[in-house]
Amino acid sequence: MPPTTVPKPAPRERLLAAAETLFYDEGIHIGVDRLCAVAEVSKRSMYQHFGGKDDVIVEMLRARAGRLAAAWSSSEGRTPRARILAVFDSVREMSASPDFHGCPFVNVATELKDREHPANVAALGYKLELNRFFEDQARSGGAADPQALGVQLTMMFDGACAYSVVRGGTTDAALGAVETLLDAQGVTD
Amino acid sequence: MPPTTVPKPAPRERLLAAAETLFYDEGIHIGVDRLCAVAEVSKRSMYQHFGGKDDVIVEMLRARAGRLAAAWSSSEGRTPRARILAVFDSVREMSASPDFHGCPFVNVATELKDREHPANVAALGYKLELNRFFEDQARSGGAADPQALGVQLTMMFDGACAYSVVRGGTTDAALGAVETLLDAQGVTD
DNA sequence: CGAGTGGTACACCGATCTGTGTACTCTGCT
DNA sequence: AGCAGAGTACACAGATCGGTGTACCACTCG
Numbered sequence: 001m002p003p004t005t006v007p008k009p010a011p012r013e014r015l016l017a018a019a020e021t022l023f024y025d026e027g028i029h030i031g032v033d034r035l036c037a038v039a040e041v042s043k044r045s046m047y048q049h050f051g052g053k054d055d056v057i058v059e060m061l062r063a064r065a066g067r068l069a070a071a072w073s074s075s076e077g078r079t080p081r082a083r084i085l086a087v088f089d090s091v092r093e094m095s096a097s098p099d100f101h102g103c104p105f106v107n108v109a110t111e112l113k114d115r116e117h118p119a120n121v122a123a124l125g126y127k128l129e130l131n132r133f134f135e136d137q138a139r140s141g142g143a144a145d146p147q148a149l150g151v152q153l154t155m156m157f158d159g160a161c162a163y164s165v166v167r168g169g170t171t172d173a174a175l176g177a178v179e180t181l182l183d184a185q186g187v188t189d
Numbered sequence: 190m191p192p193t194t195v196p197k198p199a200p201r202e203r204l205l206a207a208a209e210t211l212f213y214d215e216g217i218h219i220g221v222d223r224l225c226a227v228a229e230v231s232k233r234s235m236y237q238h239f240g241g242k243d244d245v246i247v248e249m250l251r252a253r254a255g256r257l258a259a260a261w262s263s264s265e266g267r268t269p270r271a272r273i274l275a276v277f278d279s280v281r282e283m284s285a286s287p288d289f290h291g292c293p294f295v296n297v298a299t300e301l302k303d304r305e306h307p308a309n310v311a312a313l314g315y316k317l318e319l320n321r322f323f324e325d326q327a328r329s330g331g332a333a334d335p336q337a338l339g340v341q342l343t344m345m346f347d348g349a350c351a352y353s354v355v356r357g358g359t360t361d362a363a364l365g366a367v368e369t370l371l372d373a374q375g376v377t378d
Numbered sequence: 379c380g381a382g383t384g385g386t387a388c389a390c391c392g393a394t395c396t397g398t399g400t401a402c403t404c405t406g407c408t
Numbered sequence: 409a410g411c412a413g414a415g416t417a418c419a420c421a422g423a424t425c426g427g428t429g430t431a432c433c434a435c436t437c438g
Contacts, residue, residue: 011385027302029218031425042386043427053426101302109355110299113216113290120355127355151352151362152369158355159348163340166298166309166316166347177341177370184369200415220395231416232397242396 012049014039019060024104028057028111028119057108057119064104065126072133079189080141081182084134084153088171088178091157095164095171102165106158130154141187149185153178201238203228208249213293217246217300217308246297246308253293254315261322268378269330270371273323273342277360277367280346284353284360291354295347319343330376338374342367 008014018039022030032053036043050056071090075083094100101107105123112120135150143149160174182188197203207228211219221242225232239245260279264272283289290296294312301309324339332338349363371377 025302027300029425032427033424042388044387044429045385047427048384102299103351106351106355107299110291110296111216113214115357124355148362148365152366155348155352155360155363155366156344157348158351159344159346162292162295162347162351163344166295166313168304171344173337173340174344176337177344180341180373181366181369184373218395221397222395231418233399233417234415236397237414 008040011039011041011045015041015046015049015056016060016063019056020064023057023060024101024107025099028108054117054119058122061105061108061119061122061126065122065129068126069129069133072130080137081187081189084137084141084182084187085175085178087130087133088157088160088174091160092171092175095160095169100164102161103158106161127154130157138185138187141182143182143185143187145185149181149187152181156181197229200228200230200234204230204235204238204245205249205252208245209253212246212249213290213296214288217297243306243308247311250294250297250308250311250315254311254318257315258318258322261319269326270376270378273326273330273371273376274364274367276319276322277346277349277363280349281360281364284349284358289353291350292347295350316343319346327374327376330371332371332374332376334374338370338376341370345370 009017015035018035022035022038032043032046035053035056036046039046046056050059072083072087075086078086105126109115109120109123114120131150131154134153135146138146138149138153156174156177160171163169163174164171198206204224207224211224211227221232221235224242224245225235228235235245239248261272261276264275267275294315298304298309298312303309320339320343323342324335327335327338327342345363345366349360352358352363353360
């Protein structure tokens with residue numbers, strides 16, 4: 001029988017996985033030495049797979065954005081209101097973990113400042129996608145002003161994350177606010 | 190006649206002023222050399238006035254929190270609803286500036302991660318104060334659940350800031366959401 | 379066998395980081 | 409005049425940063 005050990009993923013995948021946890025847990029200011037050590041990849045290999053540290057950040061964000069967007073879409077079949085609430089419920093769940101440090105995209109944008117930076121462009125893309133998801137669901141649910149509601153829900157999303165970052169608690173209160181905003185626009189089940 | 194030149198503030202004040210703009214505009218990872226150069230204070234003097242870079246950050250946040258809290262209180266005499274909306278209106282105004290980079294307290298908390306850090310404790314104190322202001326106004330305005338409304342408004346506050354950080358636009362949409370949340374709890378003028 | 383390829387180990391570069399040590403100047407007070 | 413304190417200029421330490429150069433190793437394909 002073949003060896004039971006799972007083959008180690010390729011260096012590129014190991015780097016992206018390490019970047020996801022390290023950059024999120026400790027910020028994007030950690031050194032590439034640390035990153036490579038955790039990924040068990042030589043620094044030389046890293047610079048052959050990526051153009052530089054910034055490149056790793058961008059690719060990591062892109063991969064993460066894709067996975068998260070897929071998670072929202074997975075709620076197909078349910079009502080628009082339920083699909084919106086499910087997003088906030090997942091945030092509530094994540095915020096219960098001591099390893100929760102807010103929205104990774106907002107974090108990178110905050111740490112980078114420069115709005116022209118490719119990583120910030122990726123973060124913006126993610127937020128636009130989230131906004132569009134909310135807006136689409138709001139429209140499907142018969143909202144009076146889907147566009148405004150989409151923006152408001154996006155704000156509430158990041159506000160809930162920031163709340164947990166500073167306070168350390170969970171984001172339960174966000175669900176009540178979201179229900180109020182949905183009710184006000186006639187988005188019922 | 191006396192010289193028209195205003196006397197230069199003391200080194201301590203110059204350092205705090207420089208820290209306020211530099212740490213906010215470029216993040217708290219800039220070097221102390223840069224900070225001292227802008228403040229026109231020798232590095233040696235900085236370490237005689239403050240225990241270290243972290244100390245400067247904490248003192249800067251404390252000063253800033255005091256001034257902002259005073260700004261909310263300045264709206265005495267107006268209705269609770271108007272006082273709450275005034276806070277979000279000032280955020281809307283600030284977000285119009287290209288120099289706006291979100292809430293300085295949330296930014297520091299995001300960049301520092303460590304929740305035990307004194308600067309993060311200061312940030313938490315500020316957010317608790319803001320939360321209490323909202324809650325007090327909600328109660329005065331006859332809200333059905335002032336505590337929940339206070340938290341929701343605090344979330345909306347940070348959400349509006351994060352929105353502007355990533356998108357670059359103003360936070361107009363937050364006002365609509367706030368009005369909806371206030372209406373739902375019966376906080377009218 | 380040999381060549382090419384992907385990866386590693388490790389030293390190294392210049393820049394920058396926080397923080398300190400030292401010797402100097404300025405200023406106000408008595 | 410003389411002294412003390414506050415501030416400055418500047419070199420320096422030890423660490424870490426992103427990034428590179430070099431020599432070597434293991435594997436596959438022909």
